[in-house]
Amino acid sequence: MAADKKLLSPMKHNPLLIIFSSISLILVVVYTLRSIYPSPDLKPKIKILPLWQTDPDADSDETPGYIRRCSSSRRDNPSKTFYDDRKLRYMVGKSIENWDELRKQWLKTHPSFLHRSDKRVVVVTGSQPAPCKSPSGDHVLLRLFKNKVDYCRIHGYDIFYNNAMLHPKMTSYWAKIPAIRSAMVAHPEAEWVWWVDSDAVFTDMDFVPSLERFNNYNLVLGGSNDSVYGKNPSSLGLDTGVIYIRNCQWSMDFIEDWAKMGPQTRDYNRWGQILTSTFKDKLMPDSDDQSAMIYLLRENKKWSEKTMVEKNPKPNKNWSTLVTTLENVTRNYQTLERKFPKLRRRHAEVVGESNGILWDDHLKNLDNKRPTITHFAGCEPCGGESNSLYGGDEDCRLGIEKALNFADNQVLKRFGFMHPNLLDLTSVVTVA
Template sequence: MLSPDQSHLQTAATMPKHNSLLRTKTSSFFSSCFLYAAGTSASFLLAWAFWSFFSSPAPSANPSFSRGLASEAALSCPAGKAGHNRSYDPPDPTFYDDPELSYTIEKTIKNWDEKRREWLEKHPSFAAGAADRILMVTGSQATPCKNPIGDHLLLRFFKNKVDYCRIHGYDIFYNTVLLQPKMFSFWAKMPAVKAVMLAHPEAEWIWWVDSDAAFTDMDFTLPLDRYKAHNLVVHGWPHLIHKEKSWTGLNAGVFLMRNCQWSMDFMEEWASMGPQAPEYDKWGVIQRTTFKDKTFPESDDQTGLAYLILKEREKWGNKIYMEDEYYFEGYWMEIVGTLESITDAYTGIEKRERRLRRRHAERVGESYGKVWEEHLKDAGYGRGSWRRPFMTHFTGCQPCSGDHNQMYSGQSCWEAMQIALNFADNQVLRRYGFVHRDLLDTSTVLPLPFDYPASDLVGGAS
C-alpha cells in the first residue's frame, strides 16, 4: 500500500514551455508529472520543470453510472468478444444520425446515457458484458521525435500497452494528432477521450494512459468493483489536496473514466480551464492562488483537476476515486531499482509452485494471474513491497524531446526505460517460450527449457 506520508515522492504534471513552437509539438502531450519533493527544493524543481519539460463512495444519484449503464442494457446473447456482431448495424436511427452531433470538445453532449443505452439495445451482441468493458487510449506526436532514440522508445511503450490489452482482451486507440489545435501538451488528452467515448458506446470505461507509462505487471487487472460508485479514477492522495492544497496531490497522466453523461459534463468544465478557452489566463491565476506550491503561471490540466476536487467536491468530488493503494501509476525512480529483487522473488515462487511453471496459451493467462495472487497476499502494494508494480511512469524523462529533468542524466532515463520495458516483456515472452537474459539487452533472448525455472536456463537470465 502506498503510504500517504510517502506520497510526496510521487510525481506531478510537467509543464510546457509557453511558446508557439512547443505548442506544435505533441510529443509530451501524453506525459504529465515530475518529482514532488518537500520544502524549498520542491518549489525550485517545479519551477525548473515548467521551463525545461514539454510533456504533455458516495452512492450515485444516477444508477446508470453507479452500477454500469451497460448492465441495464444487457440482453440474451453470447457473452464475450467472440459474440460481437461487427457486420450488423441496423438502419434504425441512432445518435450518429443526428446532424448536430459533434465529436469536438467544444460541443456539449446531452442525454448521453440514454443515447448509449438505445445504441446497445439496437446492437445486442455488444450489450452482454459491456458493464466491465474497457478501451485504452494513448498516443504521441504526429512528427518524428527530436531525441534520436525517442521514436524507438515510444514504439516500445506502445508495444507494451498493446501486449497488456491483448492479454486482457481490451481494445486500444492510439492517437497522433491534436483534435483541438489549441489544446497542446497535456490538454490534448481531453478531446481524444471525448471522441473515443462517442466512437465507442459499447465501452463502459475509457482508460487514458500517458505515452511514457509502461505496464510492469502484465497479470494485474483493475479492481473495477472498487470503482462501481465512481466515474473517474485517478492516482492521488486526498490529504495532499484537501489539507496541504498541493497541485501534486494527484497525477493526471493516467486515469479511468466512465463513459457516461457525468463524464461528458465533467470534461466540459475541466476543459474550460484549457488554452482554447477565453478564461485560460484567469484560470492560471486562480490555480496559483489556490495551490501555493504551483510556481508557473499557465493553467494546467492536473491543477485544474485538483481544483475541481478541492472546490467543487459536492458537485464532482464524490464521484472521483483517488487510488493510493497500489501503483495505478508509479514514479520510475522509486521502482526501477527494485525490479531485479522482484524478479528473484517471483522466480522463487515459480520454483515452489508447479502450476505457475506450466506452459499455457496466452488467451487463458488470467487464470494464472489468480494463482499468483495466492502467493502475493503478504507482498504488499506500492513503495517497499516486493510485488510487481502495476504501472511505471517515466515522468520527467521526456523520451521524445529528450529534454529530461536535470536531476538525472538522459542516459539514466533511457537505461531505466529499457530495464522496465524488458522486465514487462519477459512476462509476455514467457508465454511464447523465450526470455531476455539481461534486462539491459533488448535484442537477445533465450529459449526456455521445459519446467523452467525448476530446470536451469543455459546462459542465465536477469
Template sequence: MVLSNSQTSPTWKHTASSLVAHGFLFVSGVSLVWALLSFVYHPNPNFETFKTNPNLCYDPPQTTFYDDPHLSYDIERPMKDWDMKRREWFKHHPSFNAGLRNRILIVTGSQPSKCQNQVGDHLLLRLFKNKVDYSRLHGYDIFYNNALLHPKMTGFWAKYPLIRAAMLAHPEAEWIWWIDSDAMFTDMEFKIPLERYENHNLVVHGWKHLIYSKQSWTSVNAGVFLMRNCQWSMDFMQAWASMGPQTQNYDKWGRIQKSTFKDKMFPQSDDQSALIYLLLNKNERAKWEDKIYVESEYSLSGYWLGIVDDLTNERGAELMMGDCRGAVGSWRRPFVTHFTGCEPCSGDHNPMYTWEACWKGMLKALNFADNQVLSTFGFVHPDLLNSSWVSRRA
C-alpha cells in the same frame, strides 16, 4: 517492500501528462487493435472477456444518435442526454450488452511529427508495444492517436478532445482508460479491480491527504486515469476543460492555480492542477467529488524513480502474494510505471534527472515487462539492460 506505494511525485514539468514534445500534443491517430483477433497464449488468460462475440457488421435499420445531423465530436459543443443515447444504441446492438460493465478501451498516443531525441521514436514504439501486449492479454481494445483534434488544446490538454471523441466513437466501451505515452505496464497479469469503482466515474492515482491537507499540485496524477463513458463524464470534462488554452480565461486560471498550489512550478494552467482545483473548490467539489475515486492502494501511475531499482528478473519471476486484485497489504509487481519528467520523445528531460538514468530506467522496465510476455514463448531477457539478448527460459 510495498513497491506500489513507493512513489512520490517530484516534478519539473507536468508530472502526469508527458504527451508533450515541443508544443505538440500526443494524441489521436488511427490505429485500433482488436485484441480478440490477436489473442496469444498466456498462463492465466482472462477467458471471461472472450465469452462475448459482438456483431461488428450489424447495422440496424433503426436510427441512432449517429444519424443526428447535429451530432458533434467537438469538445466545445456540450453533449446532452448521452446516457439515454447510449441505452438506445445498445437496444439496437444487443450483441454488445454481454460483458458491458467490464469493457475497456485503452487510449494513448504521441505527437504527429518525428521525435527530436534520436532514440525517441524507438522508445515510443516499445512503449506502445507494451500497451498492445497488455491489451491483448486482457482482451481490451486499444486506440493509438497522433493527430491534434483541437488546434488550441495542445500539451497536457490535448487528450480531452480525444477522450470525448472516443466515447462517441465507442459507445460499447464502458470505460475509457487514458495512459500517457511515457507510462508502461510492469505487471502484465494485474487487472484493474473495476468492481471497486462501481459507484464512481473517474479513477485517478493520488493521495487524499495531499489534496485536502497539503493542497499539492502533485497530489494526483492526471497522466493515467479511467473515465466512465457516461453523461457525468461529459459534463465533468466540460468543467475540467474550461481551464484550458481554448478558453478566454486561460491566463486567469493559470494565476488562480499558481496561487492555490504553492508547489506548482510554472504559471500556465494545466489539467492536473485543474482537476485538484475542482476537488478543492467548495462549489465544484459538491458536484463532482462523490464520483471521483482517488486510488492509492496500487500503482495506477507509479513514479519511476521509486520503482526501477527494484526491478529484477528474480522479482519478475516471483509468484504474487496476497490478493491479486490489489488488496491493502498485498505485494505485487508495480502495475504501471510512469516515466514522468523523462520526455523520451523530445529528450528535454527534467534537470533533476540525467538522461542516462531515464534511458536505463526505461530499458529496465520495458524488458522487465517484456519478460512476462516472452516467458510464455520460452524465452527471457537475462540482462534487463540489454534488449537484444534473449535466452531460453530455465
C-alpha cells in the same frame, strides 16, 4: 432417331415405372429441402460457433478477456441511432445532452454488445504528430506503444492510439482531453475509457483493474487525498497520466468544465494565475491539466463525490524507486515458481488472464510485487529534455529500458523466451 424412340418406349408404356420414378424424384426433393431448412425438432442441440466467437450464455467472469470481447454485430438492428443526428459533435466545447439515454438506446439496437457491457474498456493513449527531437525518441515511443498493445491483446481491450491534435490549441498534456471525449462518443459500447500516457509502462501484464470497486465512482486516478483536499494542496496531488473515466453524462459534463481551463479559452491566463496562487508548489505559471483537475475537485462537491483517489503517496515521482527493484521482483516470482510447480505450467497466451488468477493466492503475502503501471513523468523520452526534478536524462533512459524489458519478459515467456539482462533488449534466452 429411331433408336431414341425405342429407348423411350418402355417408359411410355409402363405405368409402374412412371410411378416409381415420380416417387423417387419427390423423395430427393424433400430430402434436399429438409437439409436446407431443418425442422425445429431436427436442429442440432450443440451450438456451433466460429473459433473467434464465444457463446454468451456460457460466458463467465473466469473467461479470459481476450475471448470475452469477441462478438458479432451482423445481427444488430440497423435502426437509426444518435450518429444520424447531424448536430452530433465529437469536439470539446460541443456538449452532448442525455448521453446516458443515447448510449442505452444504441446498445438496444446493437444487442451483440449488451453482454458484459459494464465491463467493457477501451484504452486511449497517444503521442505528438511530429517526429521526436531525441534521436532515439521514436524508437522509445514505438516500444512504449508495443507495451500497451501487448497488454490490451492479453486482456481483450480495444485500444486507440492517437497522434493527431484533435483540437489545434489543446497541445501537450491538454491533448488527452479531446482524445478521451472523442473516444467516449466513438465507443458507446465501452463503459470505461482508460487513458494511459505515452510514457507510462504496464509493468504487470497480469493486472486486471477491479472495476467492481469503482461502482460508485465515475473518475478514478492515483494520488493522495490529503494533497488534493487538505489545507496545503499540491499540484502533484494527482497523477493524470493514468485515468479511468466512466462513459456517462457526468463525465461528459466534467470534461467540459475541465477543458474550460485549457489553452483554447480566453480565460487561460487567468486560470494560470488562480492555480499558481492555489498551489504553492506549482512552478509553471500556465494552467495545466493536473492542477486544473485538483482545483475542480476541491471547489465542487459534484465532482469530488464521484471521484476515487487511489492511494499513491508520491504520484509522478515514484518511478525512480520502482525501477531499482525490478531485478529483485523477478527473483521473487522465480522463487515462487520453483516452490509451486503449478505456477510454472506452460499455457497459451490466450488464457494468460485466467492463468494469472492462479498467482493471486501466492502473491498475497509477497512484499515486493510487480508494480502495476510505472509512469515516467518528467522524462520526456520524445522531447529529449528530462525534468531535473524527476531525474536526469540517463536515469530516465535506463529506467524506461528496464521497465520495458521487465514487461516484455512477461510477454516473451509465453512464447518461450526472455531477456536475461533488463538493460539489454537484443539478447534473449529460451525458457525451460
